[in-house]
Amino acid sequence: DTGVSQNPRHKITKRGQNVTFRCDPISEHNRLYWYRQTLGQGPEFLTYFQNEAQLEKSRLLSDRFSAERPKGSFSTLEIQRTEQGDSAMYLCASSLGNRSTYGYTFGSGTRLTVV
Amino acid sequence: AQSVTQPDIHITVSEGASLELRCNYSYGATPYLFWYVQSPGQGLQLLLKYFSGDTLVQGIKGFEAEFKRSQSSFNLRKPSVHWSDAAEYFCAVGARSGGYQKVTFGIGTKLQVIP
Numbered sequence: 001d002t003g004v005s006q007n008p009r010h011k012i013t014k015r016g017q018n019v020t021f022r023c024d025p026i027s028e029h030n031r032l033y034w035y036r037q038t039l040g041q042g043p044e045f046l047t048y049f050q051n052e053a054q055l056e057k058s059r060l061l062s063d064r065f066s067a068e069r070p071k072g073s074f075s076t077l078e079i080q081r082t083e084q085g086d087s088a089m090y091l092c093a094s095s096l097g098n099r100s101t102y103g104y105t106f107g108s109g110t111r112l113t114v115v
Numbered sequence: 116a117q118s119v120t121q122p123d124i125h126i127t128v129s130e131g132a133s134l135e136l137r138c139n140y141s142y143g144a145t146p147y148l149f150w151y152v153q154s155p156g157q158g159l160q161l162l163l164k165y166f167s168g169d170t171l172v173q174g175i176k177g178f179e180a181e182f183k184r185s186q187s188s189f190n191l192r193k194p195s196v197h198w199s200d201a202a203e204y205f206c207a208v209g210a211r212s213g214g215y216q217k218v219t220f221g222i223g224t225k226l227q228v229i230p
């Protein structure tokens with residue numbers, strides 16, 4: 001399968017714990033995006049990578065959030081000191097740089113529940 | 116900044132009936148427009164996209180959408196709905212931001228199909 005892969009699919013954590021999610025984009029896609037989706041809302045942009053460079057971050061991404069994309073391949077999103085308000089679906093998407101107008105390919109998401 | 120309005124949070128249609136999901140966008144230039152579908156607990160799948168040219172675009176699963184610049188609309192249609200179309204549908208607008216496509220989503224329309 002050459003789609004976007006996200007792990008884990010589900011994560012339940014206690015408030016105050018740190019969590020890390022992983023996204024493996026389509027191998028030839030150089031652009032990678034993280035979105036967050038809460039119940040009853042559409043996905044909200046968090047951050048964008050072109051290759052290994054993080055080029056844009058939303059103000060939604062507080063200093064407890066950090067994202068990396070070492071070597072321009074997979075990406076990780078870490079949330080430190082989780083809060084109940086962090087409970088959401090975290091979606092990763094990728095696209096080709098020179099064909100980014102063709103729409104994103106999304107992964108199935110990681111659902112985070114903070115208890 | 117671009118934005119998307121989906122005025123219908125929830126729509127119920129009978130199987131075999133026609134469907135139209137409304138979408139209005141706000142963007143200062145010519146937009147890139149998308150419709151995505153999301154099944155429960157899943158990521159988003161691209162149904163169709165508009166960038167330029169013919170204002171009536173065809174997508175997967177028998178869906179089509181029409182771009183109307185004068186109305187700032189991009190409504191999604193299907194002539195005959197199947198039970199498997201029950202899902203949540205998101206309209207999105209893409210705009211150039213720092214050399215890449217930044218996609219902003221609406222809050223979604225949940226489609227229920229009844230026998």
